[in-house]
Amino acid sequence: MFRLYILVAALSAFLSACTTTPRFDTAGIDAAMTPAAVTARPQASTGHRILWGGVIVAATNLRDATELQILAYPLNRAQRPKAGAPPLGRFIAVRRGYLETVDFAPGRQVTVTGPVEGLRAGHVGQMRYLFPVVSIRGLYLWPQDETATEPQLHFGIGVILHN
Secondary structure: OHHHHHHHHHHHHHHHHOOOOOOOOOOOOOOOOOHHHHHHOHHHHOOOEEEEEEEEEEEEEOOOEEEEEEEEEOEOOOOOEOOOOOOOEEEEEEEEOOOOOOOOOOOOEEEEEEEEEEEEEEEEOOEEEEEEEEEOOEEEEOOOOOOOOOOOOOOOOOOOOOO
């Protein structure tokens, strides 16, 4: 019985170590639908679910929601934005309720999923810009100190010291 307990505990620890990234459901999501594609064909895109990620440009708390302006990048296999890749355009992600803008600060990476609600005119500096607007259904704020862009798995026995 004791061995079974140890086996279950070890298996639980192993499986929880593998769940450090989001796994949004990608069923029904068109990977070719980028913010630029939505801007080009807004009527055909409204209501479609997206899975986009990028770097937060601005975060604004409103009376009953928080808006994140995000510069989109392609996602890697872990659904994390590839910030070194060419950007895909900007979009506004809206989350009902309050998000702490200190946590969701400019420069932080996020991945979001939800339906496209339409377009909103705005500005980037002094230039007019059309932003696709997404209603957030799923949101993942990537850790700042995470330098690896792919999941990593380590096996071994011993002591590891980090600075």
